[in-house]
Amino acid sequence: MSRYDFQIPVVFKHHIVFTRNAFATENPELARILREGNGRRALVIIEQAVATAWPHLAAEVEAYFRETDVEFRGIHVLPGGEAVKADDHWVRETWTRIDAAHLDRHSYLLAIGGGAFLDAIGFAAATAHRGVRLVRFPTTTLSQDDSGVGVKCAINAFAKKNWIGAFAVPFAVINDFCFLHSQPEETCRAGLIEAVKVALVKDRAFFEWIEENLAALAALEPAALEACVEKSALLHARHITSGGDPFEAGSSRPLDFGHWAAHKLEALTSYHLSHGPAVAVGLALDTLYSSRAGFAPPELAERVLTVLHRLSLATYHPALDWLDESGRRRVFDGLDEFREHLGGALTVLMLKDIGCSVDVHHIDRDLVAACIDELRKHTAGNLD
Ligand SMILES: NC(=O)c1ccc[n+]([C@@H]2O[C@H](COP(=O)([O-])OP(=O)(O)OC[C@H]3O[C@@H](n4cnc5c(N)ncnc54)[C@H](O)[C@@H]3O)[C@@H](O)[C@H]2O)c1
Numbered sequence: 001m002s003r004y005d006f007q008i009p010v011v012f013k014h015h016i017v018f019t020r021n022a023f024a025t026e027n028p029e030l031a032r033i034l035r036e037g038n039g040r041r042a043l044v045i046i047e048q049a050v051a052t053a054w055p056h057l058a059a060e061v062e063a064y065f066r067e068t069d070v071e072f073r074g075i076h077v078l079p080g081g082e083a084v085k086a087d088d089h090w091v092r093e094t095w096t097r098i099d100a101a102h103l104d105r106h107s108y109l110l111a112i113g114g115g116a117f118l119d120a121i122g123f124a125a126a127t128a129h130r131g132v133r134l135v136r137f138p139t140t141t142l143s144q145d146d147s148g149v150g151v152k153c154a155i156n157a158f159a160k161k162n163w164i165g166a167f168a169v170p171f172a173v174i175n176d177f178c179f180l181h182s183q184p185e186e187t188c189r190a191g192l193i194e195a196v197k198v199a200l201v202k203d204r205a206f207f208e209w210i211e212e213n214l215a216a217l218a219a220l221e222p223a224a225l226e227a228c229v230e231k232s233a234l235l236h237a238r239h240i241t242s243g244g245d246p247f248e249a250g251s252s253r254p255l256d257f258g259h260w261a262a263h264k265l266e267a268l269t270s271y272h273l274s275h276g277p278a279v280a281v282g283l284a285l286d287t288l289y290s291s292r293a294g295f296a297p298p299e300l301a302e303r304v305l306t307v308l309h310r311l312s313l314a315t316y317h318p319a320l321d322w323l324d325e326s327g328r329r330r331v332f333d334g335l336d337e338f339r340e341h342l343g344g345a346l347t348v349l350m351l352k353d354i355g356c357s358v359d360v361h362h363i364d365r366d367l368v369a370a371c372i373d374e375l376r377k378h379t380a381g382n383l384d
């Protein structure tokens with residue numbers, strides 16, 4: 001018998017840029033990235049809604065590549081939004097386009113769109129030839145302040161969120177702030193929840209900054225929005241690059257605070273409730289639970305709920321109360337699915353204070369139900 005234990009030392013670079021007008025020929029950022037990779041070819045895929053909002057974008061991209069040494073293989077416009085992740089249709093379509101463009105593993109696939117689009121196109125990029133170089137251009141608050149700077153991609157399957165997916169570090173992420181200003185207002189606002197989340201879990205000073213800037217953030221004022229996006233993105237990226245578990249091999253997932261309920265609410269509502277608004281509800285629920293279970297002081301819940309209300313983010317959704325045939329709240333399936341998706345024991349992060357958390361392995365479902373009652377009444381009270 002023989003046994004050999006090897007280590008595979010791999011270092012991933014994670015380039016994240018914040019800029020404006022990334023395709024202006026005088027903007028050096030993309031050129032620097034293309035040069036660093038020394039790649040031969042590039043194919044560009046733009047989300048339909050972004051192409052519509054920016055009618056000159058395709059021409060700008062083409063003009064940009066005329067000035068580079070990279071062989072430009074064209075632009076495709078594909079749909080986005082949650083429907084693009086619903087099954088593998090658009091992943092297959094993207095593989096077809098990658099194949100037709102003869103991209104190889106040294107080529108670049110530039111993907112310009114929101115979080116759902118980047119998840120689907122990113123999965124296609126991660127799996128074509130076992131990975132072509134993906135340059136992400138996130139175009140929504142949520143994709144710039146969270147998902148776009150992460151190292152994951154996925155589509156949905158078996159009525160479950162992100163069931164098919166991969167960990168794949170993008171070649172680069174270019175957060176072009178200009179794109180933020182054409183997204184639908186509701187999308188723009190909802191994406192702020194991931195900033196609130198990462199502040200709550202990681203950075204008290206950032207949470208206090210959010211509180212101080214609530215009026216400007218609630219009004220989606222560009223300067224406040226952009227500052228919030230950049231700070232949130234950096235906190236997410238810092239956790240991934242320095243937190244010791246970039247590919248989530250362990251059980252703790254601090255960046256998924258409030259997400260066990262959120263992912264289930266998305267699936268229960270057939271994705272009519274999208275990710276940002278679902279996280280707002282899930283985060284409100286887990287914050288209230290943290291306080292009511294005694295992990296955190298009662299004032300914490302009041303403080304966080306105030307922030308969410310001032311940002312006009314709803315903290316209750318009727319799907320929290322939907323029951324199965326045996327009279328059990330269906331949202332609780334989210335706990336089992338969360339554990340299964342992660343592997344290992346159930347681990348849910350709860351807050352002890354702002355910027356300070358604890359991993360718990362048991363959730364008191366009666367207490368969750370009481371918190372749901374509180375959120376429902378609170379919402380009804382606010383509507384009166
Ligand atoms: N991979 C990860 O680590 C990760 C993390 C968090 C969330 N996500 C995923 O991200 C998705 C949510 O992303 P999202 O909030 O960006 O929503 P989204 O991608 O669904 O976009 C929301 C809407 O805005 C439109 N849009 C996007 N950018 C636009 C622009 N600049 N101008 C005009 N319209 C624009 C889209 O067409 C869509 O209708 C979810 O599927 C969620 O699961 C992934």
Ligand SMILES: [Zn+2]
Pocket residue numbers: 146194259275279
């Ligand atoms: Zn999220």
